[in-house]
Amino acid sequence: MADIRFAVEREKKEIKITPEILKELQAIQLEILIExxxxxxxxxxxYSLDGGTLLGAVRHKGFIPWDDDIDIIMLRRDYEKFFKLYTSGLINEKFFLQEHRTDKFYMVGYPRIQRNNTIYRRAGHEHMKYHQGVFIDLFVLDNVPDSKFFRSLHRLLCFCCRKILWSKSGKKLAKNIVLRMWWTIVALIPAKFAFGLNNTLAHLANRRETVLVRHNTHPYPNPKVCGYGIPRVLLDSFTTLEFEGIKFKAVTEYDKYLTMLYGDYMKLPSRDKQVPHIHLSAFEGVKK
Incomplete structure (x- = not known):
């Protein structure tokens, strides 16, 4: 009964992503990507287009028609260059680079670039204090130890970081009361601890180049598909691909990467899966 009430309450908060909303959302995300x-x-x-954005560039030359986000990957060294430019005030003030160093309430393990003066609130995240506007995701890649033992330990510690950062959402979004109680307990661990642990892991692993790299605090690429990470050599060479009529950077071996992620990536999913995957409770485009 508790699970049913929880599902009903969440459904009440959700808004339907209409074709008009999706079009406006994608236009704002493209503006962020261009900057x-x-x-x-x-x-x-x-950097490289990533995930569904890279797939969209190859298969559709733009957004996958039902896609509601933009994903970017970049190595840690490149992200830190970008971060320094942002903190030096060299990026248009319309945009906000959101991560734990710029937003003390942020509880997501990877940075985002937000468009200021927008609202994009995920259902079940209304209680989170960090600003929730339209954004694109920046997945920062760190090295994975070459040693089999340390790879396993590294993956375990990354898993712990991710779960700590998810806990404040999990205590609201988990599907049953037992899981919500569990996440409530985990949420007592400060996010600062998780970010500190992740920074330590990145520092230790990035002292020298390794065979694999990964996003430490996000389960992507799927470990069931990519094991402990993706080959670092994929990030050694870049090309450009057309996305919504504009050329953006992508890894040169995008076919190898997309095959690794999706298998036969040119095949469209079934009709029932051709829908936005994010559930929203509030959306507002750029305020004039």
Missing amino acids: FDRICNENHID
Whole structure:
């Protein structure tokens, strides 16, 4: 009965992502991506379109028609260059680089670039204090130890970081009362601890190049598909691909990468899966 009430309450808070909302959302995300690309090109910073965004560029030359986000990957060294540019005030004030160093309430393990003066609130995240506007995701890649033992230990510690950061959402979004109680307990661990542990893992692993790299605090790429990480050599060479009529950077071996992630990536999913995957409780485009 408690699970049913929880599902009903969540459904009440959700808004339907209509084609009009999706179009406006994608337009704002593209605006953010264009500014990000400009800064990177002017300052010799490498990055690549990632995930569904990379797939969209290859298969659709733009957004997957039902996709509701933009994903970017970049190595830690390139992200830190970008971060310094942001903190130096060299990025348009319309945009906000959101991570734990710029937003003390932020509880997500990877940075985002938000468009100021927008609202994009996920259902079940209304209680979170960090600003929730339209954004693109920046997945920062850190090295994975080459040793089999330390790879396993590294993955375990990354898992712990991720769960601590998710806990404040999990205590509201978990599907049953037992799990919500569990996440309530985990949420007592300060986010500062998780970010500190992740920074230590990144520092130790990044002292020298390794065979694999990964996003430490996000289960992507799926470990069931990519094991402990993705080959670092994928990030050694870049090309450009068309996305919504504009050229953006992508790993040169995008076919190998997309096959690794999705298998036969040119095949469309079934009709019932061709829908936005984010549940929203509030959305507002750029305020005039």
